[in-house]
Amino acid sequence: MGFVEAVKTCYGPKYARFSGRAARSEYWYFMLSHVLVLLCWLGLAVALFLPALDRVLPQFFDVAVSLAMLAIFIVTILKGTEGRNRFGPDPLATRAREEIFA
Structure with missing residues (x-):
């Protein structure tokens, strides 16, 4: 089972079904998809946080904080x-x- 097929299977017919069995490749590809989504969210958070921090710190320094x-x-x-x-x-x-x- 490939990456795309595993993700489609887990979000399709096996969504929230807690019975049966899963192939090892299905499990690991599905976990990999979660890690990739998490890394994307983390990258977005860092990309949005750094410019905000870049603007806030000089304001603190301007008021001698x-x-x-x-x-x-x-x-x-x-x-x-x-x-x-x-x-x-x-x-x-x-x-x-x-x-x-x-």
């Missing part, structure tokens, strides 16, 4: 670890709020 300050800003908007850690209970957990603000 360094890359370190930009990194600190990014860290502040990231979600913290869930549950208790070495700094104390999770402030977003319901029970922890009662402990912190009691």
